Amino acid sequence: MFNAEIKSAPDEDICILIKVDNHPFSYIIDCGEAKNLSVKECMNTNAIFISHTHIDHFVNFDTILRHQIGIQRKVVITGPIGIIDQVQNRIKSYCWNLIDKDAITYEIREILKDGEYKSAILRPPIWGKEEEKVVKSSVVFEEKQFVVEYEILDHKTDTIAYLFKAHDKTKIQLSDGLKGGKWVRELKDAYETTDEEMRIEIEGKIYKSKELFHLIHVEKGKKLGVILDHTANEENHSKIKRTFSGCDEVYIECFYKDEDKEFAEKNYHSYASKSGKIMKACDIENAIPVHFSRKYEEQDILELVEQFNKARK
Numbered sequence: 001m002f003n004a005e006i007k008s009a010p011d012e013d014i015c016i017l018i019k020v021d022n023h024p025f026s027y028i029i030d031c032g033e034a035k036n037l038s039v040k041e042c043m044n045t046n047a048i049f050i051s052h053t054h055i056d057h058f059v060n061f062d063t064i065l066r067h068q069i070g071i072q073r074k075v076v077i078t079g080p081i082g083i084i085d086q087v088q089n090r091i092k093s094y095c096w097n098l099i100d101k102d103a104i105t106y107e108i109r110e111i112l113k114d115g116e117y118k119s120a121i122l123r124p125p126i127w128g129k130e131e132e133k134v135v136k137s138s139v140v141f142e143e144k145q146f147v148v149e150y151e152i153l154d155h156k157t158d159t160i161a162y163l164f165k166a167h168d169k170t171k172i173q174l175s176d177g178l179k180g181g182k183w184v185r186e187l188k189d190a191y192e193t194t195d196e197e198m199r200i201e202i203e204g205k206i207y208k209s210k211e212l213f214h215l216i217h218v219e220k221g222k223k224l225g226v227i228l229d230h231t232a233n234e235e236n237h238s239k240i241k242r243t244f245s246g247c248d249e250v251y252i253e254c255f256y257k258d259e260d261k262e263f264a265e266k267n268y269h270s271y272a273s274k275s276g277k278i279m280k281a282c283d284i285e286n287a288i289p290v291h292f293s294r295k296y297e298e299q300d301i302l303e304l305v306e307q308f309n310k311a312r313k
């Protein structure tokens with residue numbers, strides 16, 4: 001369902017691209033420098049999810065903006081408190097006298113607290129804040145096939161960890177010689193709206209929907225998590241457990257090796273074995289460590305990943 005690709009090389013800042021099966025658009029998580037992120041991928045992006053705006057997570061925003069100008073549709077940007085001003089300031093630092101009014105629209109969603117974000121629209125050439133409103137929802141982004149939820153973690157500043165959650169799929173198992181038809185959609189609707197009394201006709205025979213519910217099989221939607229910079233403390237870990245337990249796949253920051261845990265504590269980061277342990281506590285089979293300190297050589301990163309994996313066992 002979700003196909004995540006790390007677009008940044010190990011010596012670059014973090015940038016992850018998510019593609020979705022049977023869906024035309026891509027999604028970017030964090031705008032670290034990433035030469036592998038193509039012009040086409042930027043143009044095809046429907047939303048950008050920012051964890052926080054330390055420079056290593058936001059420095060490439062201008063390049064993405066550069067490639068998106070002219071796509072003539074809306075792109076959503078989500079992020080922590082301050083993101084509306086920060087995006088607006090970045091954009092306004094350029095001269096826009098030749099741009100078409102409908103070249104692009106950004107809708108910025110600034111996560112204020114659990115279950116609440118503020119949104120504002122920015123349009124060329126003035127890029128003033130329009131249609132500002134506060135929305136009460138634990139879902140910060142929604143598409144037909146999936147939603148994006150979040151946790152606000154502490155990194156001496158708010159940092160947003162994102163959960164991509166595909167909707168459960170209701171499937172009908174055709175048994176007893178039944179053939180598909182209009183009734184399949186009707187039965188799914190009845191099940192999804194818990195209507196037990198709906199009259200459903202199959203090959204001339206009328207049933208009550210509840211008599212057919214045994215044919216329904218619910219396929220759980222896939223879940224993908226991306227947890228970037230955060231302090232490896234109790235409070236963050238309990239939030240991570242609350243939202244990311246049982247995910248199919250999680251990308252988690254692992255900025256330091258265990259030997260450098262003092263730096264991790266000083267800089268409000270996690271480190272190899274702490275990230276591994278929390279992934280174990282969340283029962284994540286497919287946990288991928290990302291975002292390593294740039295001081296590390298290839299060998300250091302191998303050791304770091306080993307420490308991470310050892311802690312997951």
Ligand SMILES: [Zn+2]
Pocket residue numbers: 052054155229
């Ligand atoms: Zn940071």
Ligand SMILES: [Zn+2]
Pocket residue numbers: 054056057229291
């Ligand atoms: Zn970082």
